[in-house]
Amino acid sequence: MQRPNWVPAGTDLDKPNAARVYDYYLGGSHNFEADRQMARKAMELWPELPTIMRSNRAFLRRAVQFLAERGTTRFLDIGSGIPTFGAVHEVARAIRPEARVVYVDRDPVAVAHSRLLLRDDPHSVVVEADLRSVPDLLGRPEVVDLLGAGEPVALMLVAVLHFVTDAEEPGRLVGALRDALPPGSALVLCHASQEGRPDQVGPHQELYRLTPTPLTMRSRQQITDFFDGFELVEPGVVYLPQWRPDYPESVGPHPERMTGMVGVGLLP
Template sequence: MPREQWVPEGTDQETPNVARVYDCYLGGSHNFAVDRALARKAVGLWPDLPLIMRANRAFLRRSVQYLAGDGITRFLDLGSGIPTFGPVHEVARLIQPTARVVYVDIDPVAVQHSLLLVADDPLCSVVQADLRDTETLLKQPAVAELLEPGERVAVLLLAVLHFVTDEEDPARIVRVLREAMPPGSALALSHGTPAGRPELARQHQELYAQASAPLTMRSRDRIVALFEGFELIDPGVVHLPQWRPQHPESVGPHPELVAGLAGVGIRP
């Protein structure tokens, strides 16, 4: 794909961008030299990072499969990043062929690539918006239409709220989203945690201070608290590999070393 197709005019190519750095970890090609440099430093400090990112993508796949299997056909992917193998609409449509998906991201490169990916798909929309300005996000026509009463929606917040600072109040963001979700809707959430690797987590957060959004890893208690007002489904909030693994032996003896927690909750 020629670069001019996926780099909107005015894109900041001097500051590492968290969506493009994530793309580096997953082996993608939609990133710049500055993103690859930060990714190399991060992996140098924490060699398991690509494994952790793949574990997050695997959670995306399993949670979307579960929710589609439960009858949900509408998905709102917030902080969707640069789509890679197995985007939400492809996973959901293996079970729900008419699934609708709205992808939302703040990064113009992620948005442009998503637009190219779903250009001929009338059931997918792409919105450039800032999750932190939740009220404005909810007024976006594609988002507002998806959340209209009458049908359950799955809201995905996967590896995004750890890029929201305490001052920006991630709990408030989830609370506003919850109030906008029709009853019976679901929240799928994953979040970085220092548990298991506290020293590496500290160094990683210091490194990400150079990027477009700082990284705030949170404790299990604080991540569980984000599900206030939701009914957690089994097995609750657990380490990424532990959430409904397809093969139990794949979890491994030390899931806490995969420094992310995940869960799915239902809005009563």
Template sequence: MRRPSWVPEDMDLDKPNAARVYDYYLGGSHNFEVDREMARKAMSMWPELPQIMRSNRAFLRRAVTFLAERGVTRFLDIGSGIPTFGAVHETARVIRPEAEVVYVDRDPVAVAHSRLLMQDDPRSAVVQADLRDVEDLMARPEVIEMLSAGEPVAVLLVAVAHFVSDDEDPWKLVGAIRDALPSGSALVLSHASLEARPDQAEDHQKLYRMTPTPLTMRTREQVTAMFAGFELVEPGVVHLPQWRPDQPDTVGEHPERIAGVAGVGFRP
């Protein structure tokens, strides 16, 4: 198999990769047959998965737009994955052309492709770091520079905290990030929901245990607890389609079938 230029030389292309599977769900081209096979297996158990992933990306765009409209120009996207159409820098700069973005991911495939896309963008940086090693992440020069101006920073944890196990304590990790943020900063967070489809949740979690990024689905109460120290904006932590939809009539009768919850909060 010919190795694309955006894939590191030491990357094993015979194993599915969560970032590439996500790219496939979004309709992207940065994935391989092994990733598509995993996605098809997941969709055979949970046909709504592509819709869930696209709803998650739509939430990201709405949240970034919401914050940019309120003057935020600095965005720290942790667990950014492989940038596709509607990435953070593209969305924010529609409103704030001066917006700066630091993309962070632990996946070398996501990082390699991000660096290729961002190499000519002086207001974007790409960092390979792991949310689970939050001290190392927050000590990276690119992150320190973003925080050093004392201006509000929007931290994006979109579909990433569910890849942190209970033993690794995502609540503590988010708290460490919160404590480093200037006043007026924001947290944007979405998370796989345990309550929406309990009949399918365990099978889906088993599937992700086959990858280097196992999935832990959580209740809305557990996700809301990650916003400790932030003031949630309306409508609070809700199902993905319910968070400030562009058109209310697009939410549908069963938003809980989009098995994720999301919210945005500001640090006082």
């Protein structure tokens, strides 16, 4: 097949990649047959996965819009994957054309794809770094520059903390990032919850144990604890569709089936 211009040289097109699988769930075009095959296998276990992923991206859009309307022009998106199909920079610039975004991911494949996609965008940069190594992440020149101006920054931790095990102390990592943020900054968080579909906790975590990124689904209280030091924006920590929906009727009778819990907190 002809290699698209967003694919870095040397990319193995026959090996599935989590970021491209996510793009497939979203209905995007930055994926290959190997990614689609992996997604279909996961959907056999959990048919609602594409709906959940799209609900996750819709929450990201609403949260970024909320913060951009408050004046936020700087965004630090950690665990960003490939920034396609409604990514942070697209949403933010519809309101704040001057918005700057630093995308961070530890996956070299996702980083390589992202750099090609954003190579002509002077206000979006991509950093290969690991959330679990906060001092290294905060020391990257692109991150230093984003935080160093002292302007409020939106810290985006969307669907990434559930890939940090309890032994790796996710609360400590979030706290270290919070302490590096300028006053007036915000935390945008989405996390897989064990409460919405308890019947799926075991099978889904077992599925991810077969990958390099095991999944830890947490309770509402554990997810709320990540907002220590932040003031939660109404309606607090809720299921994906419940956070400031565009239309109340879109939430549906069973929002818990979306499983993810989300929230936005503001730093005094």
